[in-house]
Amino acid sequence: MISPLARLLWLLALLSMLNGCKRQSEPHVEFSGQVISGGKPLRVKWGENLKVLFCTVDQQNKPGEKSYMAISDRRGYFTASAPPGKYRIAVLLLHRDKDILHNAFDSIRSPFVRDLHEGDTLNLDLDHPTH
DSSP states (O other), rough: OHHHHHHHHHHHHHHHHHHHHSSSSOOEEEEEEEEEEEEEEEEOOOEEEEEEEEEEEESSSSEEEEEEOEEOOOOOOEEEOOOOOEEEEEEEEEETETTTTTTTTTTTOOOEEEEEOOOOEEEEESTTTTO
């Protein structure tokens, strides 16, 4: 038999979960793009994993507190959803947990800093990152 205290704790936990579900989160926008290398979409080989992260930055482009991960495929294309705003975009090509790109495009060093809005299409050219 369940004690009254256990029932009360169960009810409070349930109400807390329901209240959390009601909270309004920040509005997100959808955007997509591709990672380009050698003038073509980056090909992700078997055993490799392409990660594209959108890291918030402040007005001086210093790292913020949040990041959002894109969904990418083996042809370098990605889609993501995040609140509109300014982001440093990290690109990691991992093989056995090592970045094949030598951390040149990680969340600290990446030259890709963009203001993102609904429907934006991003071309992240690893050979010409300032374009």
